[in-house]
Amino acid sequence: MRDVAVIGVGMNRWGELWEKSHRDIWTEAALKAIDDAGVDHVDAMYVGTMSGGLFVGQEHLGAMLADQLGMGPIPGTRVESACASGGLAFRQAYIAVASGIHDVVLATGVEKMTDVDGGRATYALSTAADQEYECYHGITFPGLYAMMARVHMHRYGTTREQLSAVAIKNHHNGAHNPLAQYPMEITHDVVMKSALVADPLRLMDCSPVTDGAAAAVLVPLELAKKITRTTAVRVAASAHATDTLALHDRPDMAWLGSTAKAAKDAYQQAGVGPKELSFCEVHDCFTIAEIMVIEALGLCEKGKGGEASAAGRTALGGEFPVNPSGGLKSKGHPVGATGVAQILEVVEQLRGACGVRQIKDARWGLTQNMGGTGASSVVHIFERA
Secondary structure, X not given: OOOEEEEEEEEOOOEOOOOOOXXXXXXXXXXXXXXXXXXXXXXXEEXXXXXXXXXXXXXXXXXXXXXXXXXXOOOEEEEOEOEOHHHHHHHHHHHHHHOOOOOOXXXXXXXXXXXXXXXXHHHHHHOOOOOOOOHHHXXXXXXXXXXXXXHHHHHHOOOHHHHHHHHHHHHHXXXXXXXXXXXXOOOHHHHHHOOEEEOOEEHHHEOOOOEEEEEEEEEEHHHHHHHOOOOOEEEEEEEEEEOOOOHHHOOOOOOOHHHHHHHHHHHHHHOOOHXXXXXXEOOOOEHHHHHHHHHHOOOOOOOOHHHHHHOOOOOOOOOOOEOOOOHHHHHOOOOOOHHHHHHHHHHHHHHOOOHHHOOOOOOEEEEEEEEOOOOEEEEEEXXXX
């Protein structure tokens, strides 16, 4: 297997992009990544999309977007793993380069979620849960994560204030991200006055519905050293794991087993542990998700994620900064694109190009992207080359 590097990244401003089509959003991010990489072609491309058919009525995205980019007949592959689609698309691109099948590969993610009403968007997202044993009874993802939160609060003493601390911190970071959907500061009072969605989760505990895309160009590390115009970022580890689709089938509703397994594999591949990481980008689809993820990644003790968040250990200047981009909560969550956008933030941090939210002396970065309530998790570790 060859060492792999990321030499180009691209992303558009996320939000409610009414004036742009699904393919326009994707092409904009893809061209930015190709331009950033300084290459004039790609050998293959992967597209992470959760549900193009339900959101915009379009499937067969691999072929359509290769043609849209003007690079057909290159192989174009659509990858789906619910909200982990982007992270898994990047993993497939990594495998293609590491194996020697291709030399220049484009990894992308895209979702256009606002072309349907709230009910249809909720249905599309619910397809990532167990249709027969969860959705049949009317549950939605806010309800599922609310149950996870209640178990965590009962077992470990996690508080409402600790949940709010995650949202406050991520909006503080996102306020300095020019591509974020909601770049604004919030307070605990703002969180508590927002609408109750599924007790104990309020509107400001939940990531938004978003349109957006992100892209990255991957090449062998040796080639990167010859052609890159900026700092090459090495992919030190790529790991993927799964869990039960239905939340009620798990032995512990307050533990993300797929994330813990993928993280363990990634640490072993990279030869580093949680203490060596400079920062992380994690899947905070709900505030309780970030708390549970940092526990599964080994950044803090099991059950102590809420305490760590409230104590400022995950802040930009904290012991282990989490979501310097603003995370899904502030930056937005176009489900198929989220995993690739996490990688863009890591690449820019390791290049030293993040301005006010720059992590000092960043060398190692980790991304964690998951689908559903953690039925799939993808973890990548990156090193400044």
